[in-house]
Amino acid sequence: AYPAGGTENIILLTDSYKVTHHFQYPDNTSTVCSYFESRGGKFPSTVFFGLQYLLKRFLCGPVVTKEKIKEAKELYEAHFSQDVFNEEGWNYILEHHKGYLPMRIKAVPEGTVVPVKNVLFTVENTDPKCFWLTNYFETLLVQAWYPMTVATNSRFMKEIIAKCLDETADSLLGLPFKLHDFGFRGSTSVEAAGIGGAAHLVNFKGTDTIAGICMARNYYHCPVAGFSIPAAEHSTITTWGRNGEYEAFKNMLTKFPTGIIAVVSDSYDLWNACEHVWGEQLKELVVSREESGGTLVVRPDSGHPPDIVVKVLDILGQKFGTSTNTKGFKMLPSYLRVIQGDGISYETLGAILDNMKKHGWSSENLTFGSGGALLQRLDRDTQKCAYKCSYAIIDGKEVNVFKQPITDLGKKSKKGRLTLEYQDGKLATVEEGKGDPKKDILVTVYENGKLLRDYTFDEVRQNAEIDLVKKKSPA
Numbered sequence: 001a002y003p004a005g006g007t008e009n010i011i012l013l014t015d016s017y018k019v020t021h022h023f024q025y026p027d028n029t030s031t032v033c034s035y036f037e038s039r040g041g042k043f044p045s046t047v048f049f050g051l052q053y054l055l056k057r058f059l060c061g062p063v064v065t066k067e068k069i070k071e072a073k074e075l076y077e078a079h080f081s082q083d084v085f086n087e088e089g090w091n092y093i094l095e096h097h098k099g100y101l102p103m104r105i106k107a108v109p110e111g112t113v114v115p116v117k118n119v120l121f122t123v124e125n126t127d128p129k130c131f132w133l134t135n136y137f138e139t140l141l142v143q144a145w146y147p148m149t150v151a152t153n154s155r156f157m158k159e160i161i162a163k164c165l166d167e168t169a170d171s172l173l174g175l176p177f178k179l180h181d182f183g184f185r186g187s188t189s190v191e192a193a194g195i196g197g198a199a200h201l202v203n204f205k206g207t208d209t210i211a212g213i214c215m216a217r218n219y220y221h222c223p224v225a226g227f228s229i230p231a232a233e234h235s236t237i238t239t240w241g242r243n244g245e246y247e248a249f250k251n252m253l254t255k256f257p258t259g260i261i262a263v264v265s266d267s268y269d270l271w272n273a274c275e276h277v278w279g280e281q282l283k284e285l286v287v288s289r290e291e292s293g294g295t296l297v298v299r300p301d302s303g304h305p306p307d308i309v310v311k312v313l314d315i316l317g318q319k320f321g322t323s324t325n326t327k328g329f330k331m332l333p334s335y336l337r338v339i340q341g342d343g344i345s346y347e348t349l350g351a352i353l354d355n356m357k358k359h360g361w362s363s364e365n366l367t368f369g370s371g372g373a374l375l376q377r378l379d380r381d382t383q384k385c386a387y388k389c390s391y392a393i394i395d396g397k398e399v400n401v402f403k404q405p406i407t408d409l410g411k412k413s414k415k416g417r418l419t420l421e422y423q424d425g426k427l428a429t430v431e432e433g434k435g436d437p438k439k440d441i442l443v444t445v446y447e448n449g450k451l452l453r454d455y456t457f458d459e460v461r462q463n464a465e466i467d468l469v470k471k472k473s474p475a
C-alpha cells in the first residue's frame, strides 16, 4: 500500500519551486534563519499545537537515504524536464550527517496561548553548507497552521461555553464534555481527522473522532484523550419504521439500561417524540434509570438551533419537571439532558446560549456537538500563518532579512534573530537579536534530526487551559 499522501520521501515533501532555490541565494550564504507566526486573523491569540506531530512523523531520525535521493532525482528530472535537483546537497547530508537533517528548531511550548504577531518557532541550519534546508521545509512546517487553528477555534468556543456556565450553572465541572467532536466524516482525510481531532482534545474530553484519540496516543503519550457514549443515529431509529419510533427508543433504554445514552429524536416529528414518546409512553422507563445513574440525552438535529433547543427543554421540563439551581436557572432532572450537534460553530454558540438564558435555562442542561466547523471550516488564512526568513549570514556577515510590501504592510515580516519573552506579563517578540537568551521562552525542540523535547498531552492541556478554569482551581 502507498503511504498516506503518496510519499514518505522527505525530499519530495516540498513545493516544486523550492527544489530550485539552492541556486538563488547569494554566494557564500552560510546561515538562513526563518520563523513562523500568526499575523492575526479571526482570533487575537493562538494555541500553539501540532509541531511535535510533524517533527516525529517527518523530520526525526535518518530521514535522508540513498534510495530517497535517487527517487527524488529521477522524479524532479521528469518534473522539471531539466536537472535542477540539489543532488550534491542531499548527498552531503547523507555522507556528513548520516541522513539526519542539520537543522535546529526552537518553539514555544506546545499548548501555549500566544497573542498574534509573535514568533511561534524559529528554524535554522546547523551546518553552513546546508543554508538551503531552512526554507526547504517551510512547506511541511507551515502545516502546523491546521492543528494550531483547530485548537484555537475550539478554545475560543470553550471560553464562550465556560462564561455561560459560570453565569447559569452550579459549577464548571461539566465543561470538558460540553463540546463533542462530530467531525471525522467531514474531515479531508483520516490523517486530517487525527490531527484536528487531537487539536480539539487539547481543550475538551468529548469526541467521536477516534483518529484524534490515536494521534494523541501515538504522538503525545496520552492513552485515551477523549471519551464517548452509546448513541443512536437516524438509521438505528428509522429502520424500525415510521411508526416504530417508540419501539426504537424503548430498545435504546433497554439495551443500555445504565449510563448515559443519546438518542436522535427528529427523524419524523421532534415535538411528538419529546411530548408523547419520551414525555408519556416511555416516561417511567426514563425516570427509573435515574437510580442506576442512567441519563437520557435527547438529540434534536434540525431546525433553527436557538429555538429548537429552548422548545425541547420547555417540553421536557413540562413533562419531567424542573428544579432551580444556585444561580437561579432551571435544570432538567439529572437523568435528562439535551445535545445539539447541528449547526454548531464559534459563530452560532452565543445565540443558542443567549436564548436559553432568556428562557431561564441553565446551560448545564445542554452539550454541543460540532463537526465541519470544528475540524474543517478553517484555513491557513484564518490565523494568517506564515513562515519568513528574518536573518542570514552571508560572506560571514550577519544580515537582518525582512519583507515590507508597500502593497500590504500587514505582510511585513520580523527582522533578525528573534526571541519570545514575557514583558509585563505579556508575551512579546524581541527582534534583531536584541533579546535576552535567558528570557527566551522558545525551547530547542529539535536539533540535527533528534527531538529534544517531547511534550505530553497533559502538559499541552495545562498550557492551553482557559483563565476562567485556572482561576477556579488554583494549582
Ligand SMILES: O=C1OCCC/C1=C\Nc1ccccc1
Binding pocket: 180, 181, 182, 183, 208, 228, 229, 230, 231, 232, 262, 263, 297, 299, 339, 341, 369, 371
Ligand atoms: O449524539 C451523540 O451523543 C454523544 C456521543 C456522540 C453522539 C453522536 N455522535 C455523532 C458523531 C458523528 C456525527 C454525528 C453524531
